[in-house]
Amino acid sequence: MDGQDLTLEELSERTGVEARTLRSWVSEGLLAPPFKPGRGARYPASNADRALAIRSLKDMHGLSLAEIGRRFLMASDEQIREWAASTVQTSARPGSAREYLNKLRGRAAAAEAARPEPTRFVAKSMVAPADVDAAADQLAPIYERRRVTAAPAASTTSSATDRTRIEQLILALEGLLATPAPRRATSTTWTRISVTADLELSVRGDLDPAQRLLFEQLADQLRALLTGRTAA
DNA sequence: GACTATGCGACAGCTATACA
DNA sequence: TGTATAGCTGTCGCATAGTC
Numbered sequence: 552m553d554g555q556d557l558t559l560e561e562l563s564e565r566t567g568v569e570a571r572t573l574r575s576w577v578s579e580g581l582l583a584p585p586f587k588p589g590r591g592a593r594y595p596a597s598n599a600d601r602a603l604a605i606r607s608l609k610d611m612h613g614l615s616l617a618e619i620g621r622r623f624l625m626a627s628d629e630q631i632r633e634w635a636a637s638t639v640q641t642s643a644r645p646g647s648a649r650e651y652l653n654k655l656r657g658r659a660a661a662a663e664a665a666r667p668e669p670t671r672f673v674a675k676s677m678v679a680p681a682d683v684d685a686a687a688d689q690l691a692p693i694y695e696r697r698r699v700t701a702a703p704a705a706s707t708t709s710s711a712t713d714r715t716r717i718e719q720l721i722l723a724l725e726g727l728l729a730t731p732a733p734r735r736a737t738s739t740t741w742t743r744i745s746v747t748a749d750l751e752l753s754v755r756g757d758l759d760p761a762q763r764l765l766f767e768q769l770a771d772q773l774r775a776l777l778t779g780r781t782a783a
Numbered sequence: 784g785a786c787t788a789t790g791c792g793a794c795a796g797c798t799a800t801a802c803a
Numbered sequence: 804t805g806t807a808t809a810g811c812t813g814t815c816g817c818a819t820a821g822t823c
Contacts, residue, residue, distance in 0.1 A: 559790070571812060574791075585790085615809070 557594050559585075566602040573602060581605055581620050597628070603635035 563570040576582045582598045582605075601623070608614045608622065623631065 569812080570790090572810085575811065578792080609810090617809090 557596055557599065559594065562594055562598055562602065565599045566606070568602050568606065573598075576602065576605060576616070579616055579620065581616060581623065597631075600628075600632050600635040604631045607634045 557565065559570045559573060562568075562573055566573070568576075573582060577584055582601050583595050585594050604623075605616070605619055608619045609616070614622070626634075
C-alpha cells in the first residue's frame with residue numbers, strides 16, 4: 552500500500568463519521584471497500600473525500616444515499632473533492648444556492664491562480680449571452696431580476712465561461728425558488744427536460760414559455776459539461 | 784496454539800419524515 | 804393515526820492477523 556491508506560478508525564476520525572456508518576456506506580457501494588478483509592483492513596484515502604462529500608450532499612442538499620450514489624457514478628474525483636470541501640468550509644446550516652455558487656467560484660479562482668492548467672471540461676457554450684439576457688428580460692416582470700457581472704471572456708477558460716453561463720441561468724431562475732418547496736412533492740404535474748439519456752431536470756408545475764426556455768438552456772449547459780460536446 | 788484487537792456481514796430496532 | 808421509507812445504530816457470531 553502507499554501509506555495513504557486508512558483504517559476504518561482513521562477514516563472515522565478524519566471525517567467525523569462513525570465507523571459503523573462508514574461500513575454502512577461501504578455496504579451500499581458509496582465508499583470503496585477495503586483492499587483486504589479482516590484485521591488490518593486498509594481503505595483508500597479517497598474514501599475520506601467521498602465520506603465528506605456524502606455528508607455535504609446529504610446535509611446541505613438533502614440528497615438521499617441512492618441519489619448520492621448515482622451522482623458519484625458521474626462525478627470526477629475533482630468534483631467529489633469539491634463537494635467534500637464544501638462540508639469542511641460550511642459548518643453552519645447550508646446557505647442559499649447563490650452562496651454555494653460563490654464558494655465554488657472562490658475556490659475555482661484560487662485553484663486556477665495557483666495551478667493554471669487546462670481544465671478537464673472542454674465544452675463550449677451553446678447559448679449566446681444575448682439569449683440569456685433576452686430570457687431574463689422576459690422573466691423580469693415576474694420576479695426581480697438579479698444577475699452577476701460576468702468576468703471578461705478573454706481572461707476565462709472555457710469551463711469558467713460555462714460556469715458563468717450556468718450561474719447566470721440559475722440566478723435568473725432563483726426567483727422561482729423564493730418559496731421553499733415541501734420535501735416531497737404534492738403536485739402531480741411535472742415538466743421534464745432531458746439532459747442526458749439517464750439524467751433529466753424535473754420542475755413541478757407548468758412552465759410558461761420564458762421559464763421553459765431558461766430551463767432548456769440550463770439543461771443544454773449541463774449536457775455540454777457532462778458530455779464535453781455541444782449539441783446540434 | 785491461545786489470546787486479543789480489529790473488521791465484516793447480517794439482522795433487528797430506533798428515529799424522523801411523509802403519505803393515505 | 805397507522806403505515807412506509809430512509810438512514811442510521813446496536814448487537815452478535817465469525818474471520819483475520821499480530822503478539823506471546
